Amino acid sequence: MIVAVASGKGGTGKTTVALSLALAVEGPVHLLDCDVEEPNCHLFLGGEVVSREEVALPIPRLRAHACTACGLCGQICQFGGIIVLPTGAHVFPTLCHACGACVHLCPEGALEETPRRIGELVETRHDHITMVGGRLDVGQTLSPPLVRAVRARADGARLQIVDAPPGTSCPVVAAVRGADVVILVTEPTPFGLNDLELAVEMVGRLGIPHGVIINRAGAGDDRVQRFCDRRGIPVVLEIPQDRRIAEAYARGLPVVTAFPEMRPAFRDLFARLTALTGLAPSPEH
Amino acid sequence: MKLIITAHHAAWDAPVDARFGRARTFVLVDTCSRELSEIPNSQALDAAQGAGVQAAALVCRSGAEAVITGHCGPKAFSALTAGGVKVYTGAQNTVADAVADLEAGRLQCLDQADVAGHWV
Numbered sequence: 001m002i003v004a005v006a007s008g009k010g011g012t013g014k015t016t017v018a019l020s021l022a023l024a025v026e027g028p029v030h031l032l033d034c035d036v037e038e039p040n041c042h043l044f045l046g047g048e049v050v051s052r053e054e055v056a057l058p059i060p061r062l063r064a065h066a067c068t069a070c071g072l073c074g075q076i077c078q079f080g081g082i083i084v085l086p087t088g089a090h091v092f093p094t095l096c097h098a099c100g101a102c103v104h105l106c107p108e109g110a111l112e113e114t115p116r117r118i119g120e121l122v123e124t125r126h127d128h129i130t131m132v133g134g135r136l137d138v139g140q141t142l143s144p145p146l147v148r149a150v151r152a153r154a155d156g157a158r159l160q161i162v163d164a165p166p167g168t169s170c171p172v173v174a175a176v177r178g179a180d181v182v183i184l185v186t187e188p189t190p191f192g193l194n195d196l197e198l199a200v201e202m203v204g205r206l207g208i209p210h211g212v213i214i215n216r217a218g219a220g221d222d223r224v225q226r227f228c229d230r231r232g233i234p235v236v237l238e239i240p241q242d243r244r245i246a247e248a249y250a251r252g253l254p255v256v257t258a259f260p261e262m263r264p265a266f267r268d269l270f271a272r273l274t275a276l277t278g279l280a281p282s283p284e285h
Numbered sequence: 286m287k288l289i290i291t292a293h294h295a296a297w298d299a300p301v302d303a304r305f306g307r308a309r310t311f312v313l314v315d316t317c318s319r320e321l322s323e324i325p326n327s328q329a330l331d332a333a334q335g336a337g338v339q340a341a342a343l344v345c346r347s348g349a350e351a352v353i354t355g356h357c358g359p360k361a362f363s364a365l366t367a368g369g370v371k372v373y374t375g376a377q378n379t380v381a382d383a384v385a386d387l388e389a390g391r392l393q394c395l396d397q398a399d400v401a402g403h404w405v
Contacts, residue, residue, distance in 0.1 A: 074342065080335015083342040085368040092360050095335045 008195025010166035047126030295323035303355025306337035337361030
């Protein structure tokens with residue numbers, strides 16, 4: 001089962017939930033930190049680094065002598081990554097999305113793909129948790145390929161928990177696509193609700209079953225609950241507003257570590273999530 | 286010589302547009318015949334990213350020897366330079382003023398971008 005933890009709004013508790021799920025489960029689990037622009041799961045888990053792997057994109061490089069300035073590559077590129085002037089083609093690597101169309105189309109074979117590093121994958125072990133985190137290099141802007149590389153690293157693993165980036169744009173879609181169920185973490189505030197509505201629309205379009213966790217329950221009002229009731233979206237867990245949870249988090253302690261009494265709630269969550277997916281329950285979880 | 290000025294619309298009294306990549310339109314001016322024509326920048330205006338380089342490609346294909354605009358970022362500057370187009374910044378007021386300022390030597394010819402890219 002692949003469980004993605006997402007939210008429209010940032011700072012609602014995605015990492016808290018993803019870590020707590022991974023820590024509460026008994027059997028082996030893959031925790032995938034797909035928030036590659038600001039990964040943080042490793043700060044809470046520590047653990048031993050078992051591998052590092054560079055992630056690169058195939059970017060076109062021009063063999064200038066072979067270019068006839070025919071213009072095909074510039075016409076096909078949707079991103080301004082390659083333009084053709086009367087003097088020949090020019091590649092702008094940071095704009096390139098590495099789709100390969102220009103290389104494929106060039107009738108002169110003047111473009112060849114060369115790897116350009118965008119970041120790395122770091123795999124760590126912490127008891128029963130195998131954590132894979134993506135780290136986008138400073139100055140890079142194209143995170144979805146790195147997010148997909150994190151996901152691919154756990155391909156075939158029986159239980160995967162994905163900590164998605166905030167928002168509803170391409171990196172988030174890359175993180176949650178193919179998940180069996182998505183947990184949308186929100187808070188009971190107008191901002192939380194506004195961004196939850198966007199996130200619900202996103203997972204709806206992707207056709208993924210989803211439930212909501214209300215974090216800091218009691219801090220605001222009941223508008224998120226009313227929205228979920230109206231839309232028939234199950235609220236699978238409420239985490240109470242409690243300053244001690246925030247204090248523990250600030251010291252690097254996930255909620256189930258600081259408050260073991262919360263552990264059963266997260267373990268029970270798996271049964272509810274499995275019911276949402278329609279998959280057969282696993283005896284291990 | 287042929288010049289391109291970034292502007293709000295194609296007229297001598299049109300205000301200049303300080304943006305290069307997302308300029309509302311390009312005005313092509315022939316300084317000998319004093320003729321003026323328009324090259325729409327719609328493709329770059331609608332681009333999700335890379336507006337500067339796409340606008341630069343358009344300018345290079347227009348046959349202009351120089352462009353007058355407000356500011357120019359690094360990728361657009363490198364594309365314009367590769368196409369042999371000189372870049373003048375600091376355009377103010379109208380298209381007519383920009384051309385007069387260039388002819389009077391009051392505009393600065395860039396030897397590098399004068400602003401940072403949006404996707405550094």
